[in-house]
Amino acid sequence: MKHLLPLRYIDVIARSGSIRKAADSLAITSTALNRRILAMEEELGVPIFERLPRGVRLSAAGEILIHHVRNQLSDMERVRSQISDLTGERRGHVSIACSQALLPFFLPNQIAQYRRAHPAVTFEVLVRDRAAAEQALVDMSADLALVFEPLRLMDFQILQRVRQPVYALMRPSHPLAQVETLRLRDCLRYPVALPTSQYGVRHLLELAVQRSSLTLQPVVESDSFEFLRSHALEEDILAFQIPIGLPIDTEGSDMVSRPLDIRDVPPGVLYFGQLRGRILPVAVSRFASQVLETLTHRFESD
Amino acid sequence: MKHLLPLRYIDVIARSGSIRKAADSLAITSTALNRRILAMEEELGVPIFERLPRGVRLSAAGEILIHHVRNQLSDMERVRSQISDLTGERRGHVSIACSQALLPFFLPNQIAQYRRAHPAVTFEVLVRDRAAAEQALVDMSADLALVFEPLRLMDFQILQRVRQPVYALMRPSHPLAQVETLRLRDCLRYPVALPTSQYGVRHLLELAVQRSSLTLQPVVESDSFEFLRSHALEEDILAFQIPIGLPIDTEGSDMVSRPLDIRDVPPGVLYFGQLRGRILPVAVSRFASQVLETLTHRFESD
DNA sequence: CATCCGTGCTGCAAAATTTGCATCACTAAT
DNA sequence: ATTAGTGATGCAAATTTTGCAGCACGGATG
Numbered sequence: 050m051k052h053l054l055p056l057r058y059i060d061v062i063a064r065s066g067s068i069r070k071a072a073d074s075l076a077i078t079s080t081a082l083n084r085r086i087l088a089m090e091e092e093l094g095v096p097i098f099e100r101l102p103r104g105v106r107l108s109a110a111g112e113i114l115i116h117h118v119r120n121q122l123s124d125m126e127r128v129r130s131q132i133s134d135l136t137g138e139r140r141g142h143v144s145i146a147c148s149q150a151l152l153p154f155f156l157p158n159q160i161a162q163y164r165r166a167h168p169a170v171t172f173e174v175l176v177r178d179r180a181a182a183e184q185a186l187v188d189m190s191a192d193l194a195l196v197f198e199p200l201r202l203m204d205f206q207i208l209q210r211v212r213q214p215v216y217a218l219m220r221p222s223h224p225l226a227q228v229e230t231l232r233l234r235d236c237l238r239y240p241v242a243l244p245t246s247q248y249g250v251r252h253l254l255e256l257a258v259q260r261s262s263l264t265l266q267p268v269v270e271s272d273s274f275e276f277l278r279s280h281a282l283e284e285d286i287l288a289f290q291i292p293i294g295l296p297i298d299t300e301g302s303d304m305v306s307r308p309l310d311i312r313d314v315p316p317g318v319l320y321f322g323q324l325r326g327r328i329l330p331v332a333v334s335r336f337a338s339q340v341l342e343t344l345t346h347r348f349e350s351d
Numbered sequence: 352m353k354h355l356l357p358l359r360y361i362d363v364i365a366r367s368g369s370i371r372k373a374a375d376s377l378a379i380t381s382t383a384l385n386r387r388i389l390a391m392e393e394e395l396g397v398p399i400f401e402r403l404p405r406g407v408r409l410s411a412a413g414e415i416l417i418h419h420v421r422n423q424l425s426d427m428e429r430v431r432s433q434i435s436d437l438t439g440e441r442r443g444h445v446s447i448a449c450s451q452a453l454l455p456f457f458l459p460n461q462i463a464q465y466r467r468a469h470p471a472v473t474f475e476v477l478v479r480d481r482a483a484a485e486q487a488l489v490d491m492s493a494d495l496a497l498v499f500e501p502l503r504l505m506d507f508q509i510l511q512r513v514r515q516p517v518y519a520l521m522r523p524s525h526p527l528a529q530v531e532t533l534r535l536r537d538c539l540r541y542p543v544a545l546p547t548s549q550y551g552v553r554h555l556l557e558l559a560v561q562r563s564s565l566t567l568q569p570v571v572e573s574d575s576f577e578f579l580r581s582h583a584l585e586e587d588i589l590a591f592q593i594p595i596g597l598p599i600d601t602e603g604s605d606m607v608s609r610p611l612d613i614r615d616v617p618p619g620v621l622y623f624g625q626l627r628g629r630i631l632p633v634a635v636s637r638f639a640s641q642v643l644e645t646l647t648h649r650f651e652s653d
Numbered sequence: 654c655a656t657c658c659g660t661g662c663t664g665c666a667a668a669a670t671t672t673g674c675a676t677c678a679c680t681a682a683t
Numbered sequence: 684a685t686t687a688g689t690g691a692t693g694c695a696a697a698t699t700t701t702g703c704a705g706c707a708c709g710g711a712t713g
Contacts, residue, residue, distance in 0.1 A: 053354065067690095078672070080692090081673075084672085093352060103689065121426075124423075127419075129395070132395065132412045132415055135411055135415070309399075370661065382701070383701050386663095386701085387700090389662085407661080518663065
């Protein structure tokens, strides 16, 4: 849609922080782009960007405007998609910001299921920590977010909340593999692998040890759950994960997972949400319904 | 804002039902306008308008689009207004669709009060019956609606609901002027003036007489409350009105108002609302808050 | 049935706008 | 001091938009 080209320009400049860089990625000259911005600022009567020696930054007015701009762009996508629906097609694009735990099983499974019904819908999955996920919603680089134990919740409209107890992950040969429900103090008698402190699982374990007299002394620490899991596959060590990050059927799996006793470690909460007040494109909305259904069916809501 | 000129074009064409007429009121040639529409339809891949021998009409796709278009236009106004706020001004425009009862006292009072604080804000008051008020919200010719006993409530987001018992209005010399609370059967012993059947007050009275064995036999009927009131001033006749249409202090008034017993006539409900899901411009939002405050303070909510 | 009026659409030339190049002025990092 | 990167600007070319005149069509009119 041509008429919102100026809006795309503003969006790209705001993201790249430089008119020249934006011009490159928009495949036009910086002159043209620069002048269009100047013209818009003229119309608006107020500068949209502050000029810095190394580029530009949104002004106060620009901050207000950018919200509107991104909304417009997104909303036009929704309109196009709805119009496509009229003519029989069903296209669309869904962008999801999520925690690492969703990567191995849950999201591939959900997306594959959705795409079986709607092959023309495309997906984008962005791994974001708890703070960045919300930011992705705000700047509309993501439509939906699935995050574990998020921090701030200003612009985050919760669609569903499910309880996620912490599970320990180990080789079948591990001494604890036979125990049905694990106590924290038993776990900590063995070497453990932990995610770094930015992650929700680590946070919950930290809280748990503070209540007891135990201490966390990880032999391996990483910001990659995939690495932690793989490492626990190599030596008799405990890794931790939440149910949504575990395979649905543990038959034939090379790892054993056992829940930690909730008296020791409180269950975390996985939040599924969108930007507050935003009207989602049809494809996104339908996919969200499916995820919501699955979450509700498979986990305890909180 | 130049970039949403095409959107204004679409809006005006949709309203006027003809490209040439729209072109006139937009002060451009029909050629230019026509070509822009053709270009947009090309971009969109779908016709926006159906071509009829006497003009154009929105197609199915156009119906979807026009919603988006009007939202965009309105939202940009909100952005401009918010940016103006940053630079110190406080401008804006508020358009209200309302029932006749609001005209003599309530709205003038509210608007005057608001304009004392914000003299640069302008107002527009459209008298609309119950169906047309909602339509005005939908096509965004009105920002807010204040209607008595509305019919459909699909796109109407209720901000407040207040109870409005029916009052009888008469000269101080009328025999019933001394009675504190009037019974319906007493009223109907005297000549009455009634609004036509499209109005809520009439509707409530009709309901009331159906429950009893009484009948309504108005000596005067009109679609103007002002006329009914004036006529009751001329002869000893009963008119009817709801509290919001009555002066606040009855001191020195040339008319007496007495409530009908709610056992006979159920109180009507006055609805204050906006278009569902719409983000209101700042000026509108602030005015709405003031009205809401007043309604809550002055009447029983329902 | 013939006429007429109002409609949207189109070819072509003029007008207006946008674009790109070369260049300037400026600032922070080197 | 130098350099590299930034946004702004004058001017001419390229592109887009506009307006005029006229066409084809279909319902209203008598």
